[in-house]
Amino acid sequence: MKGLIYRELYLIRKTTVLTLLAYLIFVAMLSLVFISTYAGNLRGEEGVIEALYPQAYFYAACIALIGMGYGHNDIIQKDYQSHWQLYSYTLPVSEKKIAASKFAVRGILLLAGLVLAFAAELIFSAAARMPVSFPHIKNILIISAFMTIGFSEIPLMLHFKNQNKAATITLIACSPVLIAMFWFGYKFVDFCRDKAARLYGEVTDKTMAKVFEPYFDKTREICFIIAPFFAAGLLLLFFWWSVKELKRRRY
């Protein structure tokens, strides 16, 4: 199994390094924006930090987590094309180990993304001269937990062998859920608008934010508790599914 892990990490090393570089540049640039509000040409500008700081970590986290997994997502397709998948069936490695190695690589990348996201938060806090924000850290953890949904790519690709096919079919299958989410989001915004009008008499960004905040905080707390279970459950499900796909011997 170690050999399989090494192989996949070796294959994605170039892409990963490039992504890392791009990420560092991004973080550096944003930090420079923060720094320039007191040491550069944005000095005196009001509200830059207020507006940007709450969101900076979020973008960085998304880039880190998604970017780290980016190089890995076409590996299964390439494995089918190069017949490595075929060859791996001749090796003394069980399907469980093959699946486990793929999940391990993904896990390593996810962990790397997490560490990079934390680093970003630390750097931004330092640059913006703000204390490290624990809600931010919590959010990063929650986002990472939900990123495990991306692990579904492993069994899906094992099944479809082809990225375009897998993507299309997944989109079609998930569209009802996506539509429901949009509808719910729309309804919720409406609800907040009404509440803002009722409580504060006027509907502005600030009043909306005030109405929104308690719900947001509550949701985050709940998510923080269920996220690890959610992630673990998903991982087990996808792992079991992957082993099943491998056992089906699609030849």
Added chain:
Amino acid sequence: MDIIISNSSGEPIYSQISSQIKGLILNGTLKAGDALPSMRTLAQQLRISVITTKRAYEDLERDGFIESYTGKGSFVKGQNTELLREEYLRQTEALLSQVCDKARQCELSLDELKEMLELIYGGAENE
């Protein structure tokens, strides 16, 4: 030890090998107690199947020319003159029948053949 096989002659390869080894034993190139190459080595060198060399060695053993011991290999057996003579007789007969075939082909009569034989045989003695 030299073994030369022909793919285009009518004779099966195992038979060519056993004849040639027999010849080497009979003319003294291979002496009693000499070790023969293993069947596998011979097969590899001649680029033929092990089954073929095995068969050749089995024939040689059956005819009393070699002895095979598992784990040790095959060795030339000490010859007695009877066996030798028998083998030579066999070879002579085979050659003679070839000669007769050729003679028939060019329509040589038996008497003419006998004349030829006397000339050649007598000539050989005088050398």
Added chain:
Amino acid sequence: MNEYENAIEIKDLTKKYDGFTLDKVSFNVPKGSIMGFIGQNGAGKTTTINALLNIVKKDEGEIRLLGLDHEKDEFEAKKQIAAVFDELPFDDRLNAIAMDKILREIFEEWSTDTFFGYLDRFALPRKKKFGKFSKGMKMKLQIASALSHNAKLLIMDEATTGLDPVVRNEILDIFLEYLQNEDHTILMSSHITSDLDKIADSVTFIDKGKVLVSGYKDEILENHGILKCTKDEYKDIDPGDIVSARLNDFGAEIMVSDKAACSQKYSGAVIDNTTLEDIMIYYVNRGKKEWR
């Protein structure tokens, strides 16, 4: 170590696909020998080999590899088996050094020294990416890795197809060397029969999913012959003796499966020796008793 007589035992292997069925394929490959598995493209060679290695699931039949059940003791067996395919299954972006690190962790008995030894012998560069290798180099690389983990059984699926004669020759020499150890066995599928004419110990012919002939190569070549005669004489030949007959404007060429009996029966007829290729061709055409 368990004792076994046949490195591969296949009994009544059956696998159904749409439009093609492997039908009760049975043959054995004795330990220490090399078997040529011969057939046209699409005859079922790859399917049989895939079933052996459990790459496809068989529908029926029993298969034993190195004395072990190929499904129940799959991983035990695979530790001692090396498979070589017609295309290099390693990613183009890898190189030999990376491959060594990968396979070292997968095979218990992997030997880096042996692997690099073969690489040097084949003059294969260690740091070059596989995408830049020529076809011959790719095959030599596969063989180098196949021979580096002390495998007792080499299974090759059309490994020499597509290689030039010089490289094929080099590779055959390597196989002969491998067979010097009596515990080593090779199963080689090919439709290039000239290689197997010489070095195969036994052969199995497969056509349209069925085994036609299986046995020692020497015997098969001795028993079969091509009887040549005029078209008139052809009419007198007993159909039971004929595998199939090829007619042309100047006469008939008939493959017979018992050369000795036929030379007695039809004395005076010309009966030529055959090659494995002839046997394959005549047997494949046996459905049409006469063909051109």
